[in-house]
Amino acid sequence: MHGSPDPVTTGHRSRSRFRRALVMLGLAAWLIPGAAHADGLDSGDTAWMLTSTVLVLFMTIPGLALFYGGLVRAKNVLSVLMQCFALTSMVTLIWILWGYSLAFDTTGMEAGVLNLSSFVGGLEKALLRGVGIDALVGTIPETVFVTFQLTFAIITPALIAGAFAERMKFSAMMLFMAIWSTLVYAPICHMAWGGDGAFFWDKGVLDFAGGTVVHINAGIAALVAAILLGKRRGYPETLIPPHSLVLTVVGASMLWVGWFGFNAGSALAANGTAGMAMLVTQVATAAAAFAWMLVEWVKHGKPSVLGIVTGAVAGLVAITPASGSVGPMGAIAIGLISGCVCFLGATSLKHKLGYDDSLDAFGVHGVGGIVGALLTGVFAGESLGGQGLAEGMTIGSQLAAQFVGVLVTVVYGAVMSYIILKLVDGFIGLRVAEDEEDRGLDISLHNEQGYYSEV
Amino acid sequence: MHGSPDPVTTGHRSRSRFRRALVMLGLAAWLIPGAAHADGLDSGDTAWMLTSTVLVLFMTIPGLALFYGGLVRAKNVLSVLMQCFALTSMVTLIWILWGYSLAFDTTGMEAGVLNLSSFVGGLEKALLRGVGIDALVGTIPETVFVTFQLTFAIITPALIAGAFAERMKFSAMMLFMAIWSTLVYAPICHMAWGGDGAFFWDKGVLDFAGGTVVHINAGIAALVAAILLGKRRGYPETLIPPHSLVLTVVGASMLWVGWFGFNAGSALAANGTAGMAMLVTQVATAAAAFAWMLVEWVKHGKPSVLGIVTGAVAGLVAITPASGSVGPMGAIAIGLISGCVCFLGATSLKHKLGYDDSLDAFGVHGVGGIVGALLTGVFAGESLGGQGLAEGMTIGSQLAAQFVGVLVTVVYGAVMSYIILKLVDGFIGLRVAEDEEDRGLDISLHNEQGYYSEV
Amino acid sequence: MHGSPDPVTTGHRSRSRFRRALVMLGLAAWLIPGAAHADGLDSGDTAWMLTSTVLVLFMTIPGLALFYGGLVRAKNVLSVLMQCFALTSMVTLIWILWGYSLAFDTTGMEAGVLNLSSFVGGLEKALLRGVGIDALVGTIPETVFVTFQLTFAIITPALIAGAFAERMKFSAMMLFMAIWSTLVYAPICHMAWGGDGAFFWDKGVLDFAGGTVVHINAGIAALVAAILLGKRRGYPETLIPPHSLVLTVVGASMLWVGWFGFNAGSALAANGTAGMAMLVTQVATAAAAFAWMLVEWVKHGKPSVLGIVTGAVAGLVAITPASGSVGPMGAIAIGLISGCVCFLGATSLKHKLGYDDSLDAFGVHGVGGIVGALLTGVFAGESLGGQGLAEGMTIGSQLAAQFVGVLVTVVYGAVMSYIILKLVDGFIGLRVAEDEEDRGLDISLHNEQGYYSEV
Amino acid sequence: MKLLKCIVRPSALEKVKEALSALGVMGMTVSEVKGYGRQKGHKEVYRGAEYNIDFTPKLEIEVVVGEAIAERAIDAIKEAATTGNIGDGKIFVLPVDQVVRIRTGEMGDSAI
Amino acid sequence: MKLLKCIVRPSALEKVKEALSALGVMGMTVSEVKGYGRQKGHKEVYRGAEYNIDFTPKLEIEVVVGEAIAERAIDAIKEAATTGNIGDGKIFVLPVDQVVRIRTGEMGDSAI
Amino acid sequence: MKLLKCIVRPSALEKVKEALSALGVMGMTVSEVKGYGRQKGHKEVYRGAEYNIDFTPKLEIEVVVGEAIAERAIDAIKEAATTGNIGDGKIFVLPVDQVVRIRTGEMGDSAI
Numbered sequence A, B, C: 001m002h003g004s005p006d007p008v009t010t011g012h013r014s015r016s017r018f019r020r021a022l023v024m025l026g027l028a029a030w031l032i033p034g035a036a037h038a039d040g041l042d043s044g045d046t047a048w049m050l051t052s053t054v055l056v057l058f059m060t061i062p063g064l065a066l067f068y069g070g071l072v073r074a075k076n077v078l079s080v081l082m083q084c085f086a087l088t089s090m091v092t093l094i095w096i097l098w099g100y101s102l103a104f105d106t107t108g109m110e111a112g113v114l115n116l117s118s119f120v121g122g123l124e125k126a127l128l129r130g131v132g133i134d135a136l137v138g139t140i141p142e143t144v145f146v147t148f149q150l151t152f153a154i155i156t157p158a159l160i161a162g163a164f165a166e167r168m169k170f171s172a173m174m175l176f177m178a179i180w181s182t183l184v185y186a187p188i189c190h191m192a193w194g195g196d197g198a199f200f201w202d203k204g205v206l207d208f209a210g211g212t213v214v215h216i217n218a219g220i221a222a223l224v225a226a227i228l229l230g231k232r233r234g235y236p237e238t239l240i241p242p243h244s245l246v247l248t249v250v251g252a253s254m255l256w257v258g259w260f261g262f263n264a265g266s267a268l269a270a271n272g273t274a275g276m277a278m279l280v281t282q283v284a285t286a287a288a289a290f291a292w293m294l295v296e297w298v299k300h301g302k303p304s305v306l307g308i309v310t311g312a313v314a315g316l317v318a319i320t321p322a323s324g325s326v327g328p329m330g331a332i333a334i335g336l337i338s339g340c341v342c343f344l345g346a347t348s349l350k351h352k353l354g355y356d357d358s359l360d361a362f363g364v365h366g367v368g369g370i371v372g373a374l375l376t377g378v379f380a381g382e383s384l385g386g387q388g389l390a391e392g393m394t395i396g397s398q399l400a401a402q403f404v405g406v407l408v409t410v411v412y413g414a415v416m417s418y419i420i421l422k423l424v425d426g427f428i429g430l431r432v433a434e435d436e437e438d439r440g441l442d443i444s445l446h447n448e449q450g451y452y453s454e455v
Numbered sequence D, E, F: 001m002k003l004l005k006c007i008v009r010p011s012a013l014e015k016v017k018e019a020l021s022a023l024g025v026m027g028m029t030v031s032e033v034k035g036y037g038r039q040k041g042h043k044e045v046y047r048g049a050e051y052n053i054d055f056t057p058k059l060e061i062e063v064v065v066g067e068a069i070a071e072r073a074i075d076a077i078k079e080a081a082t083t084g085n086i087g088d089g090k091i092f093v094l095p096v097d098q099v100v101r102i103r104t105g106e107m108g109d110s111a112i
């Protein structure tokens, strides 16, 4: 794949074909005709992708770590930071050893042909074989593409951690995530962004920056984990407020700014698509935050900062799959809708169904991801100001494609997550002992305290 | 550049014409010969502008939010974060609906002709009409320009919030800012950066990155608001120290690093002008921080970290209008002077005049902005190591032009801010009730607590 | 130097010669044939270098400030932030006045000739003489190169501050660092990155991003300072835990993300070398963090978040000199080894030898730097997946060269640091009074408190 | 009147509150304290160095009650706060001369 | 000698301090506590979930005074700390057997 | 039994703990408090404005001891906590009617 010497489609030179492809699959477009000779490298595109990689890593550490860390009780704050940090380390190793290959090795794929390679990559690129200093993907070094994609593989499991915060064993978490990254993340990533022959791609599913791959995928695993682990002790009778909303707001802010790497970076270039992705990301996020604030203001009498930042994250999630396909007005619509729907997801749904998704990983990422994936099918339409649907699609057929993408992700993710969790449970147990939970995971699992005040 | 057949307006190729224009007005220069065809896009310039946009947003959330948040009492910390976050959301919506058009629609403008369009843009670009994926401003996508400029429109009202922290109603704040953004920010922005025919521009006022548009503008509104709202209860008899200087230092650091997007980003390109803007920004900031530290050391016997970070912000403010026009030695001078003058602004002026500008929004941004705007007229001179004054200017005439820019901004801003605040006051009242102020705005307005310690 | 109009080696145009040079010395390669005419400027490279500069500054403020600040007691937190902030300011002024010139003025240098200019630059570039808006270094403006290098000159002394935290006079610290930056940092920087004729460069020492210049240099000065200042009162009988590991984890995360500017930025371009540097940085860091976590898990029964983040920093340090020379598998090895060795450095060595390096500046940066410098000589070999050794080198001779680089830095740094500290001690005294130490440096030296809770 | 100064585990607060409410005692004042006693602290290890954390987080619940129900209150607290493990805490009973309700100036039992 | 243990609103501190100073009482010790009483807590809503915040922030001001001025001190505090609303707090008066000034070893009234 | 309520400098904790241990007193409860007294506070200057910090950080160490060793404990604390400078603090001695060990229900001296 990346070995083809055809430079024709690199950069913004063949703008229309480029647009067409991006509209379909974002990242995937770039995988097809990548040129391996150095002359195809564009320093501007590379500069932006180096930056985007930094931004997406920044989303997890410290962004998500703070967003989640502020929401738990003080006695568990380090356990949350630890999960984010340890996942960053472990997933990095998995990714370069085999993960990248399972996700992006295209050996055996052919447009329109459904075979094993439509679902998961091979091991040709294990240990990053062939990823030398000169290898390119599109107009950027493949090393950068590997690292950029790695940051997505990192944040996805870290998002899941919100569901079982304050009660899961660290060892069980690590084991679960190692398997999940391999057996769930890599295949879904491959189906969506593997290029011609990949399952979602061939169906014309639009997922520019990871609505299915990252958010629905994480959200559904989160839901399964929350249910399997059971509620935190004392929940919901004795609810304890977040120990530091200051940290949470800082984390949310970092997620917002980092997300430009996530969405605009998914253009894999510094061009008009990236620019529009940045603009619609900003717009949808603002709209969702604003919507959540208003709904809450009306419903509870006062607007809260936890509300508005959660709304912002909901908007960021929902615009993710759409950020390469919609225009600013579509972004407003997606933002407003996702803000309202996720408000319901995090406030009503959870309490009605009675599971304890500690930090609303499903309520925000799962729900927001599904809303976004479906609305992408609507607002990508040129009549609604979008960049156009995938080739030969109507809004109806596009919606159907989007639905298939969502459904497969949900079903595959739920089943696999369930199985892996059950296995890990049998093997080492998922949950800490009661007294460990009472003392807090920081002391129990890590023998440390988040804040120490000299007495 | 990469493929474009028209090299005239791109990047660093037509350096002298480019320099000339930049020296005059920074951003505005780019609006004139913007080419709408995709071929003019420069991926390197675009990469830097995408990054700069991220950096300037980062300045507001979490940068400014933390800088301000640390300075208030613990019971008001969330109210400050909320203001920054909610303004980010609301101004985004205003900007894409009508703000950008009021600021940057150039319909009806003509060099040297003074008409309504010299003061405010029309509505041709409302709802971002015509801002498609291929539209360019100079060598970057217009979508990026829209978002970059949006981040300036966001931080300006957020800066004002420092003046009335700990006592203003959230609803009143939002209403005031919605109107202010429309009736004050957009017009001043237009006058300064609207290009040929714009009021300041035609006068040859130098404002590379927003000394008048952002800082003086915010500073003067802050002063009016501080006076109109009155002092916080108990001020100045029972002063309460900042609840967390740690947050404030972190916020100041983020402002410093983010400001490179602000100043070097205002080159709208990754070129020599951007590089020089970055260098002089670093130098002036360091000089101002150092100056404040020394003055304080001498005057109060000890250097404080609140002092040095405030000095740094003063330097950042002062170099902003000058960052496209001066050299490193001029930057040292501007830094040293602004550090000393703002020290007086924040420490003596306020106490002498007796208003309660809670977080010194006027003392730092107003005073620093004015100092910077005037000194730009001096140190832009080539004899003083600068890049040269606006065309046909002497230091004297340039100073006069700078003075006009300052004066118009101060007078227009003060009058309009006063009127809008009075209106909002009559309509819903500006200030919270006494007991709300005593309990703290976090609980009173948002029903939340910044820090919750389990008892 | 930078005035030569030879554009041949700019950017990715002459890839192989470029690679060759980079493999040798990273930055230095660029200094030789820099072209001063605007046509040589590459906007993509410039975009990345502007960004990298921002990232490296971000490492010091707020990154390192938080990393260190969280580790001290609450009563000293501001003193640590103050050191980082004040150093940022002071070193900026020193750098543009004379530091840059001492480090990068190449007057009098000639390949293979050993003279004074092999050890330190002249004063031709003092006050940034000749660094105009059009001056280039390689394909980027010299202004950007100056600022980028400045951020390295800032972080190095800030790293040292970890060794004497909680007990050194602020005035003494500033005086020491002003002299040290001039007499130690600038010369070592010159020897390593001064180009043809520079001492380390001519020896073929590989130091892509500052293993000797920054980390060993800082580490050894830290060791000398820790020993000369003596232990903190009460150490080690009454150890007080870090007051906020939350801040420390946030700081470590910022160091990690900022370090991409440090290492990938040292390519001075947005190209394949930068991409590979980013990838190996990520990999080595993850491996070191993981290794530390595992060792600790085995040795102390529980993995700690302070452990994993310290491991990450160790990995970042160790990969620094190697990041332009090794491949992903070499990076894993360097990471695993440095994680384990620094674990010993910070946990055993210090306690065995009995000095009080408060925050393990030597244990992590000194030890990690030496490990990294030596391993660079091993894993740069193409047989081990690296980009190749310096010209004409075998692994043996390369190791010898690396060893010389380490030795000279250690000896020169130790002797000079000792002399300067002794002088400062005689002049104004190094250490605060006992009761100042007891009350905490925040109140004693800065008359401020990090956290103020209203009573 | 008596002041019951109860040093208990943080986790006991909710139960103690309920037990007292059941007795009709509707007021109490709580503060975070650190306790030192038979229950030994623990060691934390930071970068290889062992830190002795001698003090354990406890809550101090102060309740003033009339003589009449002091006994029953003590029993209720005892029952609510016990886990049977070392470190459950103490109840110190102190005599109170007078109680004043600031708002009304009421004194004695009716002010409690 | 008496120990006046005063539970008051945080906002009352300054006034109580002044009232005591006016009486010549120049020492006191203050700590942050959480109070539970007639003044009900409030509900906070985080993402739709209601959290009952039962405890209200209060300050506990402890002052030891000689018998002679105990009455007047109580009155002064009462006056300074009252707002008339539920939650103004209490003054608990406890007997003190002895006071020692650590610095000098002085004891009794002169040590206060 | 007596409750020794000791207001001391934060730096004295370690020594007081040791002094008490030496006497066989193995329990105590500590809290962070702010003190106001002869030792004046200080001024901090933030952006030119002077803030009066009236209160000084202190620790309150509460120890209940049997009558038998009360005297000796007081002396031990006095010695351990003194620096000779204003602000060393006080020991307030209060009568204790009863002590209950929650875990076992033991009462009186044996419960201390």
Ligand SMILES: Nc1ncnc2c1ncn2[C@@H]1O[C@H](COP(=O)(O)OP(=O)(O)O)[C@@H](O)[C@H]1O
Residues within 6 Å of the ligand: D007, D034, D035, D036, D037, D038, D039, D040, D056, D058, D085, D086, D087, D088, D089, D090, F026, F027, F028, F029, F030, F062, F063, F064, F065, F101, F102, F103, F112
């Ligand atoms: N003599 C004492 N004076 C004051 N507080 C005490 C005393 N002894 C114990 N305490 C408090 O009671 C807590 C529990 O005591 P400890 O001896 O650990 O267990 P137990 O209550 O089961 O006997 C201690 O942490 C301390 O706060």
Ligand SMILES: Nc1ncnc2c1ncn2[C@@H]1O[C@H](COP(=O)(O)OP(=O)(O)O)[C@@H](O)[C@H]1O
Residues within 6 Å of the ligand: D026, D027, D028, D029, D030, D062, D063, D064, D065, D101, D102, D103, D112, E007, E034, E035, E036, E037, E038, E039, E040, E056, E058, E085, E086, E087, E088, E089, E090
């Ligand atoms: N029986 C009690 N024991 C200890 N503290 C009490 C008691 N009753 C009230 N308090 C304290 O006094 C505070 C005020 O009491 P509350 O009943 O709310 O109002 P009021 O003082 O107006 O009667 C409470 O928050 C609590 O801290």
Ligand SMILES: Nc1ncnc2c1ncn2[C@@H]1O[C@H](COP(=O)(O)OP(=O)(O)O)[C@@H](O)[C@H]1O
Residues within 6 Å of the ligand: E026, E027, E028, E029, E030, E062, E063, E064, E065, E101, E102, E103, E112, F007, F034, F035, F036, F037, F038, F039, F040, F056, F058, F085, F086, F087, F088, F089, F090
């Ligand atoms: N009358 C008092 N009641 C309660 N606490 C007191 C009283 N007087 C002093 N204190 C406490 O003792 C501390 C030390 O007292 P201070 O007068 O400063 O010095 P010294 O103990 O040397 O006389 C004060 O900070 C305060 O906490």
